[in-house]
Amino acid sequence: MTSLDRLGHPGPLPPTTVLGSAREAGGEARTLLLTAHRSTADAAAGARRSLAVAWESEAAERFRDEVTALLVELDGDLARLEGLAGVVGR
Amino acid sequence: MTGREPPPETLAISGGRGLARVDADAVQGASALLDAAAEGLRQAAGRCTSAQGALVRWTWTPDPLAAPFAGPDARAVAAAVALADRVSDAAAGLELRASRAARCALRLRLAAGLYRRTESLVEQAVGAFVSWNAVTVGAAVDLLVGGPAARTFVAVSQGMKGLAGPATGDPPVPRSVAPPPPATHEATEPSEDVAATLWRVVAPYADEAVAGIGVGLGGAGGLTHGAGTLSDLVDALLPASEVRVLALTDADLAGPSPGWAAPSGTVAEALARTGDLYAQGSGIVGRTGVGAPEGTLAVEQVTHDDGTTSWTVLIPGTQELLSPTHPFDAATDLDLMAHETADVSAVVGQALERAGADEDEPVVLVGHSLGGIAATALAASPAFRARHPVGGVVTAGSPTATFVTPAGVPVLHLENDEELVSTVDGRSSGENPATPDRVTVGRRLLASADAADLAASGSIALAHAMPTHLRTLAAARDSGNVQVAGVTGRLERLLDGTRAQTRFFAARRTTAGPDAVLAPGPEGAGEAGGAGGLSPSSGRTLR
Numbered sequence: 183m184t185s186l187d188r189l190g191h192p193g194p195l196p197p198t199t200v201l202g203s204a205r206e207a208g209g210e211a212r213t214l215l216l217t218a219h220r221s222t223a224d225a226a227a228g229a230r231r232s233l234a235v236a237w238e239s240e241a242a243e244r245f246r247d248e249v250t251a252l253l254v255e256l257d258g259d260l261a262r263l264e265g266l267a268g269v270v271g272r
Numbered sequence: 273m274t275g276r277e278p279p280p281e282t283l284a285i286s287g288g289r290g291l292a293r294v295d296a297d298a299v300q301g302a303s304a305l306l307d308a309a310a311e312g313l314r315q316a317a318g319r320c321t322s323a324q325g326a327l328v329r330w331t332w333t334p335d336p337l338a339a340p341f342a343g344p345d346a347r348a349v350a351a352a353v354a355l356a357d358r359v360s361d362a363a364a365g366l367e368l369r370a371s372r373a374a375r376c377a378l379r380l381r382l383a384a385g386l387y388r389r390t391e392s393l394v395e396q397a398v399g400a401f402v403s404w405n406a407v408t409v410g411a412a413v414d415l416l417v418g419g420p421a422a423r424t425f426v427a428v429s430q431g432m433k434g435l436a437g438p439a440t441g442d443p444p445v446p447r448s449v450a451p452p453p454p455a456t457h458e459a460t461e462p463s464e465d466v467a468a469t470l471w472r473v474v475a476p477y478a479d480e481a482v483a484g485i486g487v488g489l490g491g492a493g494g495l496t497h498g499a500g501t502l503s504d505l506v507d508a509l510l511p512a513s514e515v516r517v518l519a520l521t522d523a524d525l526a527g528p529s530p531g532w533a534a535p536s537g538t539v540a541e542a543l544a545r546t547g548d549l550y551a552q553g554s555g556i557v558g559r560t561g562v563g564a565p566e567g568t569l570a571v572e573q574v575t576h577d578d579g580t581t582s583w584t585v586l587i588p589g590t591q592e593l594l595s596p597t598h599p600f601d602a603a604t605d606l607d608l609m610a611h612e613t614a615d616v617s618a619v620v621g622q623a624l625e626r627a628g629a630d631e632d633e634p635v636v637l638v639g640h641s642l643g644g645i646a647a648t649a650l651a652a653s654p655a656f657r658a659r660h661p662v663g664g665v666v667t668a669g670s671p672t673a674t675f676v677t678p679a680g681v682p683v684l685h686l687e688n689d690e691e692l693v694s695t696v697d698g699r700s701s702g703e704n705p706a707t708p709d710r711v712t713v714g715r716r717l718l719a720s721a722d723a724a725d726l727a728a729s730g731s732i733a734l735a736h737a738m739p740t741h742l743r744t745l746a747a748a749r750d751s752g753n754v755q756v757a758g759v760t761g762r763l764e765r766l767l768d769g770t771r772a773q774t775r776f777f778a779a780r781r782t783t784a785g786p787d788a789v790l791a792p793g794p795e796g797a798g799e800a801g802g803a804g805g806l807s808p809s810s811g812r813t814l815r
Contacts, residue, residue: 207352208330211359212323214323214326215320218320221312222316224312225308225310226309228305228306228308232302235380236295237298237302237384244752245376245380252372252373255365256313262362263316263362266355266359269355270327
């Protein structure tokens with residue numbers, strides 16, 4: 183699982199000089215990306231709960247396989263959003 | 273990373289036996305969770321798109337702290353644009369995941385028999401408008417064909433036929449011709465001409481148009497009564513005739529020996545064999561037709577593990593507009609739609625009796641187009657069921673909604689929105705009678721990701737052809753749908769067996785008098801199956 187702990191912290195490099203409007207735009211974009219991250223994490227949690235469907239059938243097995251694959255992709259999405267929020271924050 | 277958008281669901285399945293309550297609740301719960309996940313992912317994608325907008329907006333917003341007329345910081349702008357692109361990619365990925373989650377939920381519901389395709393309000397409004405206009409058209413046609421002038425014409429026609437006396441002698445039986453080589457690929461290039469484009473738009477409303485015409489034509493009696501009116505008119509114009517079946521030998525088949533020593537076994541194979549009976553073959557890639565003369569049906573005698581016997585009758589569809597030689601024509605279509613005695617129904621009974629079907633041996637009726645109407649009409653007929661217990665019915669591209677099939681008989685209908693024929697009963701696939709035994713699989717070809725389906729969506733002929741119906745069957749089976757699995761399982765217990773013997777029969781219209789007897793010609797071919805009979809390729813003599 184990815185974490186949001188370090189998103190508010192500056193990176194290893196000194197921050198670049200940003201203009202006033204750039205700072206505002208970056209702040210707005212960062213807030214939006216963090217909200218998107220939260221929505222995606224919630225969606226992933228819901229999808230994970232759906233794996234517990236109590237129906238034994240070939241179709242249900244395929245459903246579980248598809249949701250498992252989806253969860254792997256969502257993990258990638260979460261990492262990507264986390265990275266983008268970090269970059270925008272700088 | 274983003275991959276392809278998953279195809280939309282094209283299937284609509286009604287009828288059949290669903291899940292137990294506890295399983296259905298579990299499926300609804302899981303699919304609801306995934307639907308909520310899809311919605312959350314769509315919202316996340318929307319936030320990303322907004323974030324991208326904020327970044328792009330900055331690149332053209334003047335910097336209030338910069339010197340007047342100073343240009344923008346080129347490096348900062350390039351970085352912001354690159355970042356905006358990455359955020360845009362993230363949004364696209366989340367949209368795709370949202371679609372995939374929604375699709376998973378829908379597929380689960382479809383497999384569990386808990387999904388019904390519904391029309392949007394716009395579709396309902398357009399459908400009502402089409403129906404209303406079609407009623408007017410139907411009423412106008414009714415005035416023409418049912419008015420005094422038409423009644424006089426019919427009376428004169430019947431009087432002249434009476435004066436002429438019953439005709440004698442048989443029409444010449446067409447020889448079978450070699451079937452074309454098997455198709456090597458399916459048509460995958462969608463036609464973009466005006467007619468094809470127009471048809472893709474109006475096809476979903478064909479059932480409303482036909483229902484409206486039926487009401488205008490048949491009044492309170494609806495479509496069945498309207499078909500009866502037209503049927504009477506056509507019958508008055510055609511010479512009186514009776515139908516008989518002629519048993520064919522392998523020598524009468526111009527194609528390679530079908531080698532159907534094994535039973536059909538599956539619904540798909542039974543339908544494919546039905547398609548093989550057309551003179552031009554089925555159009556299925558890799559299959560050659562049997563080279564049967566027009567108007568041929570086949571009867572499979574299936575022997576099962578336990579020594580019992582069942583029968584499978586394969587009935588093809590319309591092969592001519594009006595035929596003097598065989599009953600697979602529009603006149604029979606009208607008779608069937610009017611629920612009147614039809615020649616094809618008669619020849620199925622004759623073929624079973626000639627093949628030796630006993631009264632306690634179940635019969636599975638498999639038909640395409642007209643053949644499917646006949647199959648359903650026979651299953652609905654108490655008189656037919658009194659002679660042959662009906663074990664099941666399979667139809668492809670047949671308007672069957674006006675027939676009531678008996679409880680306990682598994683019935684599977686395959687239809688699609690664009691073929692026109694199955695909506696001639698004035699009902700869309702979702703409006704077919706749905707009972708625990710009767711399952712209809714409908715499909716919207718235009719929504720399919722399959723190139724062959726898209727090509728067929730703009731062509732009534734391709735949409736109605738057997739390969740398209742087989743793709744619908746394959747999609748329904750692949751979906752894992754419990755209703756389809758249930759009905760096909762019941763049908764295939766009868767379609768499959770340890771061995772089979774297939775007999776081919778040519779249905780022939782004859783105007784021979786009551787004392788005329790059909791006899792084999794000089795070639796004196798025997799009957800496939802050894803029961804002795806007549807060969808259409810050898811000609812017939814009266815004695």
